[in-house]
Structure formats: C-alpha cells, structure tokens
Amino acid sequence: MTATATRVLVLNSGSSSLKYQLLDMHDAARLAVGLVERIGEETSRLVHTPLATGGAKRETEGAMADHAAALKAVAAELAADGLGLDSPQLAAIGHRVVHGGLKFTEPTVIDDAVLTEIERLVPVAPLHNPANITGIRTARALRPDLPQVAVFDTAFHTTMPEHAARYAIDVATADAHRIRRYGFHGTSHAYVSRKTAALLGKDPSEVNVIVLHLGNGASASAVAGGRCVDTSMGLTPLEGLVMGTRSGDIDPAVTFHLKRVAGMSEDEVDELLNKKSGLIGLCGDNDMREIRRRIDAGGEDGARAQLAFDIYIHRLKKYLGAYTAVLGRVDAVAFTAGVGENAAPVREAAIAGLAQMGMAVDADRNAVRSDEPRLISPEGSRVAVAVVPTDEELEIAQQTYALVSA
Ligand SMILES: Nc1ncnc2c1ncn2[C@@H]1O[C@H](COP(=O)(O)OP(=O)(O)O)[C@@H](O)[C@H]1O
Ligand SMILES: CC(=O)OP(=O)(O)O
Numbered sequence: 001m002t003a004t005a006t007r008v009l010v011l012n013s014g015s016s017s018l019k020y021q022l023l024d025m026h027d028a029a030r031l032a033v034g035l036v037e038r039i040g041e042e043t044s045r046l047v048h049t050p051l052a053t054g055g056a057k058r059e060t061e062g063a064m065a066d067h068a069a070a071l072k073a074v075a076a077e078l079a080a081d082g083l084g085l086d087s088p089q090l091a092a093i094g095h096r097v098v099h100g101g102l103k104f105t106e107p108t109v110i111d112d113a114v115l116t117e118i119e120r121l122v123p124v125a126p127l128h129n130p131a132n133i134t135g136i137r138t139a140r141a142l143r144p145d146l147p148q149v150a151v152f153d154t155a156f157h158t159t160m161p162e163h164a165a166r167y168a169i170d171v172a173t174a175d176a177h178r179i180r181r182y183g184f185h186g187t188s189h190a191y192v193s194r195k196t197a198a199l200l201g202k203d204p205s206e207v208n209v210i211v212l213h214l215g216n217g218a219s220a221s222a223v224a225g226g227r228c229v230d231t232s233m234g235l236t237p238l239e240g241l242v243m244g245t246r247s248g249d250i251d252p253a254v255t256f257h258l259k260r261v262a263g264m265s266e267d268e269v270d271e272l273l274n275k276k277s278g279l280i281g282l283c284g285d286n287d288m289r290e291i292r293r294r295i296d297a298g299g300e301d302g303a304r305a306q307l308a309f310d311i312y313i314h315r316l317k318k319y320l321g322a323y324t325a326v327l328g329r330v331d332a333v334a335f336t337a338g339v340g341e342n343a344a345p346v347r348e349a350a351i352a353g354l355a356q357m358g359m360a361v362d363a364d365r366n367a368v369r370s371d372e373p374r375l376i377s378p379e380g381s382r383v384a385v386a387v388v389p390t391d392e393e394l395e396i397a398q399q400t401y402a403l404v405s406a
C-alpha cells in the first residue's frame with residue numbers, strides 16, 4: 001500500500017444484488033455509489049452515481065448472468081469516471097460476508113484458507129455466502145496485489161451469552177454440527193446501536209438499545225452497553241422476524257409435515273420458507289410501499305395486504321416485548337434499513353399500545369423524512385424511539401481501512 005492509497009471499495013453482495021461504494025478514508029467521502037439489481041435474471045439493472053465528479057446518475061440495463069459479470073460492469077463504470085480498480089490510490093477492497101461461523105469475530109484479510117472457510121459455511125447461508133465468494137474471487141482476479149478484507153455479519157453477535165446462542169436441543173448433536181444461533185446484519189446492528197447512543201448524547205457503554213433492522217431481510221437485536229446479548233436470526237438468516245420473502249419463526253414441525261404429508265422435497269421446503277414466504281407469501285408483494293398502496297386502495301385486495309401487514313407487526317411487537325424482558329431496562333428502540341427508515345406506518349403500528357413499556361411515537365415527528373438520525377418519541381418519553389439510518393458500507397470501509405493501514 002502506498003502512502004497516498006486512502007481509498008476503499010466496498011462490495012455488499014446480496015443473493016441477487018450487488019451494492020457498492022468507493023470511499024476516500026482520508027475524510028470518509030463517498031466518491032461513487034451504486035447498485036446492480038436482478039442479477040441472474042433476463043435483464044439486470046446497474047445504477048451508478050459518480051459523486052466525485054458531480055456527474056449525473058447513470059442507468060444501464062442488460063443481462064448479467066452472475067455476480068462476476070455484475071462486478072466487471074461496475075469496474076467499467078468506475079473506470080469511465082477515472083476511478084478504476086487499477087488506481088494506485090485504492091488501498092483495499094472490503095467485502096460484506098454474511099456467515100463467518102464462530103471462527104471470524106473480527107474483520108479479516110482474505111487468503112486462500114479464509115476463502116475455504118467461507119465456502120464451508122455455504123450450507124448455512126445459501127442465499128448469501130455464494131454471492132460473497134464470487135465477489136471476492138472476481139475482485140481478486142481484477143487486483144491480485146490488493147488486500148481484500150472480509151467483514152462478517154455474524155461478528156457483532158459473537159458476544160451473545162450461551163443461554164441466548166444455544167438452541168435447546170441435544171448438546172452433543174448441536175456441538176458436532178456447530179448448530180447454534182449466530183445472528184446476522186451485525187455490521188448494521190453495531191453501527192446503529194452506536195449512532196443511537198450518540199443521538200442520546202451518551203457513550204454506547206451507558207445505554208441499552210433494541211435495534212430493528214427492517215430491510216428485505218429483517219432482524220432485531222438487544223444491545224446492552226454496546227454488546228449484543230440477543231438477536232432474532234439464528235443458524236441461518238431464516239429465523240426471527242417476518243421478512244420480505246422469509247417466514248421467520250415457525251414451528252420446525254411444519255417442515256416435517258410438508259415433507260411427510262404434503263410430499264415436498266427438502267429443496268422445495270427450503271425454497272418455500274426462504275423465497276416464497278414472509279410478506280410475498282402472505283400477500284404476493286414483498287415491497288412495503290406496494291403493500292401500503294394496496295391497503296390504502298382498500299377492498300378485498302387491501303384486506304389481504306392488511307393481514308400480511310398485521311402479521312409483520314405482530315411479530316415485531318413480540319420481539320420488542322421479549323427484548324425488553326431480556327434487557328431489563330431499555331433506553332432506546334432504533335428503526336433502521338429500507339422499511340425501518342422509510343415506512344412511518346410500520347413504526348407507528350409496531351409501537352402502538354406499548355405505553356406500559358414506556359414506548360410511544362409522536363405522529364408529527366414520525367412523519368418527518370430525513371437522512372439524519374432522529375427521535376420520533378414524544379418529549380420526555382421513558383424510552384427514546386428513533387429512526388437511525390444504517391450505513392453498512394461506511395462501517396465496512398472503516399473496518400477495512402483500519403485493518404490495512406494499521
Ligand atoms: N419509501 C419506502 N417506504 C416503505 N418501504 C420502503 C421504502 N423504500 C424502501 N422500502 C422497503 O425497503 C426494502 C429494502 O430494504 P433494504 O434495507 O434496502 O433491503 P436489502 O438490503 O435487504 O436489500 C424494500 O423491499 C421495501 O420494502
Ligand atoms: C443476512 C441477511 O438477511 O441479509 P439481507 O438482508 O441482505 O438479505
């Protein structure tokens with residue numbers, strides 16, 4: 001790394017998307033941001049914004065068969081702005097890696113052994129780790145000389161006590177197969193819980209926070225004094241809250257029933273619970289904007305969307321209650337990610353009726369739209385309810401840069 005190399009490219013590969021940001025860690029300025037959607041489908045879409053040059057947002061459509069093709073298209077867009085991957089100013093590439101098992105509790109420079117371990121974890125993050133691996137391999141091929149750093153979704157949750165992390169199943173079986181609750185979205189839970197403390201003018205060690213990360217994937221966490229003590233996702237990102245396409249908590253006997261009585265195969269059950277359940281399974285839409293539009297339109301279709309919404313909210317309330325009990329004292333509830341940051345009706349409904357727990361939402365404050373962290377609870381509330389935008393890419397860039405510039 002040269003003395004002038006202060007830039008970090010962050011890649012956040014999802015199952016069918018690739019989000020990226022190029023940052024200059026000298027001042028944490030974002031030089032370019034973008035997103036490739038619908039990877040592997042007939043037409044993929046790349047939206048690229050070159051912030052450094054002040055250029056306009058560029059959209060391109062075309063087939064991108066996999067994450068390798070997507071990353072090559074991103075590299076071409078960056079090069080067109082003079083921000084190519086060949087730049088000597090690039091210090092490292094930071095990758096979001098969803099499952100790090102128990103081994104990875106810190107950001108890690110990727111070598112062959114690390115890559116092998118991430119591959120070994122594919123069965124417990126089948127939607128995510130393969131995309132992360134393709135991103136790493138492609139980036140390595142483009143810049144073999146550059147450090148590549150993995151920042152794991154699971155890392156923040158490794159502080160969970162055994163009584164929260166263990167399932168109540170036979171210990172020998174669990175240990176033999178490393179079956180336990182790992183938790184995900186950790187980079188976001190860490191970042192948002194810290195930002196929430198700052199919003200309250202406190203040090204993270206002084207506050208207990210419930211973070212609700214509500215994106216397409218969704219998870220809740222209980223953070224006591226800056227350390228995660230419980231989280232809703234488990235061995236895989238399937239457990240917990242109702243999500244865009246995932247069921248969240250379910251009686252495991254449902255899977256036996258689907259196989260023994262409904263005649264479904266293992267793969268069909270997996271696909272049903274991960275891709276055809278949650279909001280999309282309940283009402284045919286996984287986008288909260290569309291669900292709200294249907295509710296507002298009313299009628300039979302609106303009623304179907306309303307039931308999906310109510311099931312989503314009911315699960316959120318259960319976790320708010322559970323984590324209030326786990327934490328004993330709650331200082332703040334923070335809503336984040338696509339739904340949490342944008343869907344005021346979700347925030348209002350999730351907190352409604354929780355006055356006994358010291359939680360309330362002020363309608364005017366809740367209606368404000370902003371990119372800044374903000375309180376939405378009434379003045380003087382016992383528990384601060386807040387909207388705290390997440391920034392997984394910035395957090396990954398900072399952790400990556402700290403590691404390679406140490
Ligand atoms: N303006 C909005 N109002 C309501 N919901 C929104 C809005 N914008 C985004 N969302 C929701 O956020 C989701 C995406 O969240 P995001 O955190 O980007 O997810 P992921 O990182 O899992 O792809 C969308 O599926 C949609 O439900
Ligand atoms: C772990 C997980 O669910 O991630 P995402 O929300 O990006 O799908």
Ligand SMILES: [Mg+2]
Nearest residue numbers: 215216217337
């Ligand atoms: Mg996300």
